[in-house]
Amino acid sequence: MEDPPPVNSPRRVLSLSRKRKGVSSFLNFENKASGLGLSGQHGPKPAEVYGFVGSITTIVATAIFFIWAYFPEHWLHSIGIFYYPSRYWAVAVPTYCMVIIVLGLAFYIGLNFMATPSPTSLNVIFDEHSREPQEFTTSAIEDNLPIEPISDIGINQINELMFRDLK
Template identity: 65%
Template sequence: MLKEKAMEDPRSVNSPRRILRFSKNRRATVSFLDPDDGFGVPGDHGPKPSEVYGFVGSISTVVATAIFLVWAYVPEPWLHSVGLFYYPSRYWALAVPSYAMVTVVLAIGFYIGLNFMSTPPPTSFNTMFDEFSREPSSFVPSVEGDELPIEPISDIGINQINELMFNDLR
């Protein structure tokens, strides 16, 4: 009974021929629900370009890794038996990853060195004050009622920080 009802319903999709017929028919629309808003989303549906690039990138990475591992570890007689005679020297199987790792380590070292060079020494006043420093204002507004106005934004002085951190709390 249920199977017959599904066959009679023109919108039921239970065979590839019906799917193709619906895709050719301009009046047939399929709405996909977006889980965020719960409404049908009209228009073209398909993968976003970033999804396609990510998929192609991941597949090509796996393929390149497999080719590299075959080239680096399979003995030469096996490659010759398959018909591969022209390939790079096995020296590059070790040289390229080694050069890449040394380049990354040196880049990190240079980056840390540049940060040390651009940071002022600990004894410099530039570690406490710069062009954006704001002194607390000494203006005391008149108080009406119990509410006090919000103080303007300013830096906390080093003497207040030292007093809070290093004085004995009693």
């Protein structure tokens, strides 16, 4: 007597204790993929290589920056480095970068405040994407729809729900 074919269901539990066709073919694929029978291109992905090179470059650049910024000039001259930027830039460039970031954030927040309508504007309640609730009268349509179509809740319904007890 043969086993029934496995059912593809989200509730099916993968059991390795039984010998199923799906499980054994999955295990065979693992053996083939490990190099026993699968011919393909092996090696690192380009994103991994770029990440590795980027991290090494960042570490080397940071080390060079700290050596240039903190070592005395006679040490730099003793290892053969005679041409380098002024030490002023070791302080100025990070300071300029921080000021640019802070001003950029302030500018972004200001643009958001300018683009936001006032709280008394009707654009806060309705816009071009607003959907009014639809009324369905035929029962055949209601039987086929398990939930109501998506729509916005009217401001009168929201006020009634939130402030009903305050009246």
